[in-house]
Amino acid sequence: MADLKIGDVVNNEQLRAIFKCSSQGGMRRSLKTNTLVIISDHTKSTYEDRWEGPVMHYTGMGLSGDQKIDFQQNRTLNDSRSNGVGVHLFEVLTAREYIYQGKV
Numbered sequence: 001m002a003d004l005k006i007g008d009v010v011n012n013e014q015l016r017a018i019f020k021c022s023s024q025g026g027m028r029r030s031l032k033t034n035t036l037v038i039i040s041d042h043t044k045s046t047y048e049d050r051w052e053g054p055v056m057h058y059t060g061m062g063l064s065g066d067q068k069i070d071f072q073q074n075r076t077l078n079d080s081r082s083n084g085v086g087v088h089l090f091e092v093l094t095a096r097e098y099i100y101q102g103k104v
Helices: 012-019 072-078
Strands: 027-030 035-041 050-052 055-057 086-094 097-103
Touching: 012 035, 012 097, 027 072, 035 072
Parallel strands: 035 086
Antiparallel strands: 027 035, 050 055, 086 097
16 A cells, blocks of 8 residues: 555556455445445446545445445445544555555
8 A cells, every 4th residue: 555656557456455344335344454445436326426626526326226335335435534444445446456646
């Protein structure tokens, strides 16, 4: 993690190896590194994450109905200011290229 710089591009396997997390999903929790990797994949139309100025409006877990703030990694993200979990953002603009946007 220390070697990543904002703008670095990694593939899914590298991301998984760096953070010791799952290779699937938009929110990947790692207990080994005490991190949550969130991925804003603009190549898929599942969610519509967007930047408004310097603020990323990120859609959490849940495909139908209202999302639950206490559901799985939504809670981890929501509580990240107090739970000690480091949250790292990646964006995908081209398939299989994960652009590091930093710790958020």
